[in-house]
Amino acid sequence: MSLDFSWLSDSLYQRWLLTGIGTTLLMSLLGILLMMVFGIIGAIFLHFRTPVLGTITTILVELFRNTPPLVQLFFLYFMLSSLGLSLTDPATGRSIPLFSGFTCAVLSLGLYNGALAVEIIRSGLIAVPAQTVEGARSLGYTRFQTFRHVELPIGLRLSMPAMTNNVVSLIKTSSQAALVAVADIMYGATQIMVETFRNLEVMLLIWLLYVVIASLAVWILRRITILFRIPGYGVDRP
Amino acid sequence: MTLSGSRPLIEMRDVRKSFGTYEVLKGISLSVNDGSVVCIIGPSGSGKSTVLRCINGLIPINSGTIRVGDFAVETLKSDKALIPLRHQVSMVFQQYNLFPHRTVMQNLTMAPIQVLGEDPRKVRDRAAALLAKVRLTGKENAYPGELSGGQQQRVAIARALAMEPRVILFDEVTAALDPEMVSEVLGVVRDLARDGMTCVLVTHEMRFAEEVADEVFFTDRGVIVEHGPPATLFKSPSDPRLKDFLDKVL
Ligand SMILES: Nc1ncnc2c1ncn2[C@@H]1O[C@H](COP(=O)(O)OP(=O)(O)OP(=O)(O)O)[C@@H](O)[C@H]1O
Ligand SMILES: [Mg+2]
Numbered sequence: 001m002s003l004d005f006s007w008l009s010d011s012l013y014q015r016w017l018l019t020g021i022g023t024t025l026l027m028s029l030l031g032i033l034l035m036m037v038f039g040i041i042g043a044i045f046l047h048f049r050t051p052v053l054g055t056i057t058t059i060l061v062e063l064f065r066n067t068p069p070l071v072q073l074f075f076l077y078f079m080l081s082s083l084g085l086s087l088t089d090p091a092t093g094r095s096i097p098l099f100s101g102f103t104c105a106v107l108s109l110g111l112y113n114g115a116l117a118v119e120i121i122r123s124g125l126i127a128v129p130a131q132t133v134e135g136a137r138s139l140g141y142t143r144f145q146t147f148r149h150v151e152l153p154i155g156l157r158l159s160m161p162a163m164t165n166n167v168v169s170l171i172k173t174s175s176q177a178a179l180v181a182v183a184d185i186m187y188g189a190t191q192i193m194v195e196t197f198r199n200l201e202v203m204l205l206i207w208l209l210y211v212v213i214a215s216l217a218v219w220i221l222r223r224i225t226i227l228f229r230i231p232g233y234g235v236d237r238p
Numbered sequence: 239m240t241l242s243g244s245r246p247l248i249e250m251r252d253v254r255k256s257f258g259t260y261e262v263l264k265g266i267s268l269s270v271n272d273g274s275v276v277c278i279i280g281p282s283g284s285g286k287s288t289v290l291r292c293i294n295g296l297i298p299i300n301s302g303t304i305r306v307g308d309f310a311v312e313t314l315k316s317d318k319a320l321i322p323l324r325h326q327v328s329m330v331f332q333q334y335n336l337f338p339h340r341t342v343m344q345n346l347t348m349a350p351i352q353v354l355g356e357d358p359r360k361v362r363d364r365a366a367a368l369l370a371k372v373r374l375t376g377k378e379n380a381y382p383g384e385l386s387g388g389q390q391q392r393v394a395i396a397r398a399l400a401m402e403p404r405v406i407l408f409d410e411v412t413a414a415l416d417p418e419m420v421s422e423v424l425g426v427v428r429d430l431a432r433d434g435m436t437c438v439l440v441t442h443e444m445r446f447a448e449e450v451a452d453e454v455f456f457t458d459r460g461v462i463v464e465h466g467p468p469a470t471l472f473k474s475p476s477d478p479r480l481k482d483f484l485d486k487v488l
Contacts, residue, residue, distance in 0.1 A: 135335030135394075138294060139349035139401065140324035142317035149352060154339050232383020233338045 003204075007196045013188075020188030021209065027105055027184060028171045028213075034110025035170060039117025040152075046118065047125050047147065057118065064115035070176050073108040077180045080104060105177035113170040120166060124159030125151050157228055164221040168214050175210070185209055247272040247405060247436055248293060253302035255288060262288050264460035265302070270405070275437045277447040277468075280457035281483060286440040289457070290407040293438070294327040295320045307404060325354060328398030332410040334390040336382040342369070342393050343378040346400045354401070361400070368396040372426050388419030395426055405436040412443060444488055448472050456480045 007013055042061060045053040064072065080099035088094070099107075128151050136146040178186035189206045193199050246269035255263040262285045270276045278286050291297045292304060295311050304311035309323045337345050346365035350356045369375050372392040382390050391411055398406050408427065412420040424446050431437055431450045441447055447454055448468045455465040456477070464477045472488075475481045 129333075131331060131333045131335040132337065134296065135331065135337070136349075137296060138324060138329040138331075138335075139397075140321040140353040141349065142321075145352065149348065150337060157339065230339045230383060231381040232385075233381070234383075 003201050004198060005201055005205075007192065007198055007201070008205075013192050013196075016183075016188035016191055017185070017205075017209075019183055020185035021213075023102075023182060023187075024171075024174055024184040024213065027102065027109070027177060027182065028174050028217075030106045031109030031113065031170050031174060032167055034106060035114040035117050035166070038110055038114025039121050042114065042118035043121035043125060043155075044147070046122050047151075048143070061115045061118050064112050065119075069108065069112040069173050070179070072112055073105060073176055073180060076108050076111075077101065077104040101177065101180035101182045104180055105174065105182050109170050109174055112173065113166055116166050116169070117163065120159045120162040121155060123162070124155035124157070126155075127158045128154045154230075157225075157230060160221065160225045160228075164218060164225075167217050167221060171214050171217060172210065244272070246270055247307060248438070249303075249305045250289070250293070251303045253289075253292060253304060254300045255285075255292060255297065256300055262460055263292070263299070266457075266460070266462055268455055268462060268465070270436060270438055271452075272404070273434045273436055274452040275431045275439070275450050277451040277454045278438065278440045278457060279442070279444065279447060279454060279483075280463075284457045285460045286457055287409050290329065290409050290438065290440060293407060294329055295323055296329075321353060325401055326404045327407065328401050328403035328405075329407045330391070330394050330398050330409065330411050332413045334382070334387075334394045334414075336390055336394055336397070338382050341379050341381055342374065342385070345382065345393060346397050349397070350400055350402075364402075365396070365400055368399050369393075371399075371429075372396045373422075386419060387415045388422045391415065391419075391423045392426055395423075395430075399430075405438065406430070408437060408439040408441070410440050410442060412441070442487065444472065444484075456483065458483070 042057045044050075045057040048054075077099075083099075085099060132150060132154065133146055136150045141149065174184065175186040177184050178190060181187070185206060189202050193202050196202070248268075248270040250266055250268050253263055253266045254261065266285070266289060268276075268289075278289060280286055288297065292299050293306065293311065295314055298315075299312055302312070306323060307326055309326075311323060314320050314323055337348065340348060343362070343365060346368060347358065347361045350361040350364075351358050366375075366378070369378065372395055374389060374392055374396070377385065377389065377393075382393065385393065395406075395411075411427070412423050415423060420443070424443065427437065427439070428446075428450055437450075439447070439451075451468045453465060454468050454471045456463050456471065456475075456479075458479050464471065464475065464480050471480070472484065475484060
């Protein structure tokens with residue numbers, strides 16, 4: 001068996017791959033932002049035991065955590081497109097769907113990994129020593145100020161290791177976006193395979209690309225962890 | 239008790255507090271005069287920490303009244319309503335309870351700026367002076383985790399002072415310290431007491447209590463069994479429970 005990578009010199013395939021990488025990176029980045037927003041908001045509702053919203057959060061977290069992310073993506077995609085919401089493109093005057101495959105993919109990543117993030121951030125908040133909280137309360141901090149200035153900053157730092165795993169999981173999960181026609185890495189790869197039949201070689205390359213992207217993400221998150229490390233505090237030693 | 243007509247700064251009357259069905263405070267009454275030093279001693283679990291927490295509203299009480307200055311503490315329900323009280327009543331804890339993610343300087347300035355809304359520059363000047371007072375000049379940019387226990391506790395005292403309180407509550411502030419660090423912290427407390435700061439100390443350091451206290455309260459199982467000036471209380475205790483306790487700790 002010999003491996004043939006000559007197709008890599010084709011500029012069309014190069015373009016597909018580069019577009020794919022860009023799309024995967026953008027989708028992951030937006031997904032991570034959304035995941036953090038959902039994670040923090042959900043953790044706030046649970047942390048303050050907000051009556052109705054807390055219960056809703058628990059239900060949603062269980063729902064998204066315990067169902068396959070691919071099913072969630074398809075559900076979002078078909079549900080939102082059947083709602084038929086659309087915008088008019090101001091430049092061309094054409095009607096475009098409000099929820100493209102890309103939007104759905106980002107939304108689904110934000111929800112699925114956001115549900116995991118809720119639990120991760122909450123564990124971090126629980127790990128903040130009660131004494132530290134009491135110190136803030138005794139100085140007149142309100143419950144919300146204590147959360148904002150003491151519990152959240154410490155809790156987020158404590159949740160960094162678990163959050164790093166969650167980000168890697170999000171990047172990997174993003175590859176299913178190809179199934180709703182988002183032109184990400186996987187999508188480009190599938191197209192190249194259809195044209196060249198070099199399935200093994202293409203998949204080897206894709207595998208390598210994901211390894212590089214995930215490692216890069218881990219490296220960046222480690223830098224952030226170190227940057228925000230609390231000197232002399234017993235966590236997050238590099 | 240002083241004979242002067244001025245009313246005490248802190249007055250607790252028949253305070254009761256239960257956790258669930260377990261009654262921790264069974265009618266505590268005590269008063270603290272402005273500028274005086276009061277020590278609370280007693281066996282573990284007798285409710286000493288709970289008394290302090292009630293005074294600055296960290297835990298609500300079931301019945302009775304607590305007055306600090308002009309505040310009826312038991313009527314203050316919301317966080318916002320408690321801010322003026324906590325401005326007047328600072329607390330120092332056994333475990334220091336500093337903010338680990340903030341520098342020493344930030345630990346001192348955070349609450350005056352974020353809670354009291356004071357001018358950051360003024361607060362920083364005041365904080366620098368307080369750090370000098372607790373002999374920690376030069377540690378402004380260190381994090382609590384980089385300091386020894388004794389140093390952290392002195393930061394905590396400076397942080398309490400940065401609020402410019404009328405009274406400071408000390409809850410066994412030397413209990414977590416290695417013996418060689420106890421004296422440096424007690425030295426700071428002694429200085430405060432001499433300067434006329436009103437102090438309520440829960441302590442197991444009987445000799446220190448004897449030295450600095452104007453009045454000592456002995457608690458056991460949620461009641462104040464005996465109180466009086468340290469000379470009387472330590473030298474000629476009348477209650478058998480206090481005698482027993484002193485035999486064990488002295
Ligand atoms: N938040 C709480 N919930 C339930 N029980 C509590 C709580 N806080 C204190 N207690 C109980 O109340 C009793 C008195 O506690 P407290 O901390 O006031 O005692 P203490 O005199 O300060 O003891 P120590 O010398 O050990 O610090 C103890 O039996 C304790 O278990
Ligand atoms: Mg105690």
